[in-house]
Amino acid sequence: MKKALKTLALSVALIGSFASAQAQVTEQFVALPSYRVGPYAAGGSGFYGGIIDYFNLVNANGGINGVKVSWEECETEYNPSRGVECYERLKTKNGGATMVEPLSTGIAYGILDRIPQDKVPMTTLGYGRSDAANGKVFPYVFPLISDYWSQAAAMIKYLGDKDGGVAKLKGKKIVHLYHDSAFGKEPLPVLEALAAQHGFELIKIPVAPPGSEQQSQWLQIRQAKPDHVILWGWGVMNSVAIKTAQRNGFPREKILGVWWAGSEEDTVPSGDAAKGYTAMSFNTPGNYPVLDEIRKKIYTGGKGNLADQSRIGSVYHMRGVTAGILFVEAMRTAQEKFGKGKPVTGEQLRWGLENLNIDETRQKAIGALNMFPPVKTSCDDHEGSGAVKVQQWDGKKWNAITPNWIVGDKALVRKLVEESSNKYAAEKKITPACMK
Amino acid sequence: MFYREAGQFKTSYEADGQILPIRQDRIALFVTLAVALLALPLVSSPYMLSAILIPFLIFALAALGLNILTGYAGQLSLGTAAFMAVGAFASYNFVARIPGIPVLLAFVLGGLCAAMVGIAFGLPSLRIRGFYLAASTLATQFFVVWCLTKIPWLTGHSSSGVITAQKMEILGYAFDTPERKYVLVLGVVAFMALLAKNMLRSNVGRSWMAVRDMDVAAEVIGFRLMRTKLLAFAVSSFYCGVAGALYAFAYLGTVEPEAYNLDLSFRILFMIIIGGVGSILGSFLGAAFIVLLPVFLNILAHGLALPTSVASNLELMTFGALIIFFLIVEPHGLARLWQIGKEKLRLWPFPH
Helix, strand or coil, X not given: XXXXXXXXXXXXXXXXXXXXXXXXXXXXXXXXXXXXXXXXXXXXXXXXXXHHHHHHHHHHCCCECCECEEEEEEECCCCHHHHHHHHHHHXXXXXXXXXXXXXXXXXXXXXXXXXXXXXXXXXXXXXXXXHHHCCCCCCCEECCCCCHHHHHHHHHHHHHHHCCCHHHHCCCEEEEEEECCHHHHCCHHHHHHHHHHHCCEXXXXXXXXXXXXXXXXXXXXXXXXXXXXXXXXXXXXXXXXXXXXXXXXXXXXXXXXXXXXXXXXXXXXXXXXXXXXEEEECCCCCCCHHHHHHHHHHHCCCCCCCCCHHHCCCHXXXXXXXXXXXXXXXXXXXXXXXXXXXXXXXXXXXXXXHCCEECHHHHHHHCCCCCCCCEECCCCCCCCCCCEEEEEECCCCEEECCCCCEXXXXXXXXXXXXXXXXXXXXXXXXXXXXXX | CCCCCCCCCCCXXXXXXXXXXXXXXXXXXXXXXXXXXXXXXXXXXXXXXXXXXXXXXXXXXXXXXXXXXXXXXXCCCCCHHXXXXXXXXXXXXXXXXXXXXXXXXXXXXHHHHHHHHHHHHHHHHHCCCHHHHHXXXXXXXXXXXXXXXXXXXXXXXXXXXXXECCXXXXXXXXXXXXXXXXXXXXXXXXXXXXXXXXXXXXXXXXXHHXXXXXXXXXXXXXXXXXXXXXXXXXXXXXXXXXXXXXXXXXXXXXXXXXXXXXXXXXXXXXXXXXXXXXXXXXXXHHHHHHHHHHHHHHHHHHHCCCCHHHHHHHHHHHHHHHHHHHHHHCCCCHHHXXXXXXXXXXXXXXXC
8 A cells, every 4th residue: 555655656746747847949849649559550660760760860960950850759559548648748848849740540630629729730641631731721730742532532543544544434333441430431522522523333341440350341342343442441451451352352453552551561461462452652662862871870870760670661661751851841941931040839830831842852852852742832732742652562562553643633622621621610610711 | 543533423313324424534535626626727737637637537437437337236338438429429419409508418418318328238138147248238339339430410420420529618608728627527527426426325326236246136125127227227328428428528629439449448447447346436546547557657668768669568568567466466456455554544553
């Protein structure tokens, strides 16, 4: 009993002292509510490992105009409740977090209403609410590069092109096999609108999370004889889908995965079954000077974040490096307006994120030419690109099979973004407006 | 020592029937409540309030709900998160569809909806017991989440099935800051805990305990089994429903049905096992253990500057090891530890 009391007293004291500890602001502080254990650990460790590797590289090269990036991680286990706790803990640390990236739809939704009040911009790189692309309603949310709706539109465009033009999709059958959660249902408005527009039949087949049993779904798919299957999965669901498809004799070339179903962690466990499987990506697989620099400057010094060095340049790691590049460029952009050589506040960084312009020259200077599509954001367009690629697994590694960046029906996506974000604004009594 | 009750005589039936017959307990409770209500909102940081205390209180309420069913009425249940989901989504719909409805009324109505679902899924308890019943309440878990993902009307036709809880307003007073939300949650939880304590001392609670201890004997001495069991399901689900509504409105703000998954049901079950089955205090202690300990371990790991990948795994291992340790030392939970401590103090200086 005495021991328990002592522990309790110690913990209260610790929590108190950590909550009040505030260092002076000399570094650009970023909150990383990450996850390295649990069912989604492969994605979390690769992605946050990539971000941290790039931050370390920037710091090793002298920071952003001399300003070092600092960060703190907090384990969320991909659980919204713990994610909110992590966000609340990190947001006041080190003089206040100036940015947050939770890499989880649930956590992003949980803190969506808090970030404008706290003035902490949140990026949702490749997930989250797609309608947050409208910066007039969601000034603090940035679904950078591409959100789900742009991806879904690009998928249909790619499938159409594969068959010889979107007009050829008429009368065809496309299965949307999805993780039955907010994540899996997110693309439905776009897919339904495109199905109506181009006249293909959309068959929606949900998989109950986590998706480790899909026998009946694939039986249903085999009976429907679809022309294409869109695999909108996450975590264990992906490799199960690939293996079950093989068992049912469904050609993997006809399956197109979402970008959370297109990593080494999804294909390697499936073995030969994954050969020929295609998935979306907003990176071009390959090697880049920036990755070599990370290997040389960070990993040889033993400061690398990944335990397994062969994961450098893997899909999730590269996605993390891409995120790191975007964050650092936003900080640089904000510094150019608000004063070089000193850290910017959350509000100023928000401006930086809203005025990003990473063209090919800038990418080349970073050593990441063509690693991700050029990004140019504005108040109207917090996404900044919407371009994606398709990659294919050859049994050993991913290869890009579309040489150019694909952009789907942008006008349609924009129309849906306007409708949905305006509905949100009406619910929340927000007057849509651009922030300065 | 200070916990001796010598000299406290009960001279009336009222005095004998008090909730807390020992003066020290009464004082401790009033001091705790006063500190929680008056001091904490003033001295705590917003982080402490909105990320630690509010979820702790909400989970304690949910654990209390489960404790009524499992601890007092002896009906195993794995559907706690489902009842919470019913409460949350029902409250959301009441606020969205009835303009100007007071949010507390919406919580009560949400709780009543959860109670009705609880009664429906409690029906099998008349025929089956123990693990078999647990398996059938598992159906609630899947059925409710399935309904919420399948019927768009329930989630206000939002495309991704995520609801955004409305602002909490009572008579024009908005509960929007961490302090105000905390006070509201504390008020609801304290009131319902008091209600539970009284209910459990009355003939209702005693009938539950009779059924728990031996339902055949309870029936023989005249308790109506069906009524008793279903009432336990109803009351328990009501508590869970209100907790779910608070979870959506006062804590997360936006919720997808997946947030109320089986994992949450298990966590609440662990809360009552660790806190103490069949104890109101145990619900609170268990919630504190399950909610606060991982956070504390996480902060500690950061304080020791461990690499995050190591820290995350170490945290889970320590947490698991502590649970095993506690259950070996005291299988009846933290509440029993507290009770033993109290008895030792009363016997001091001659413990035996």
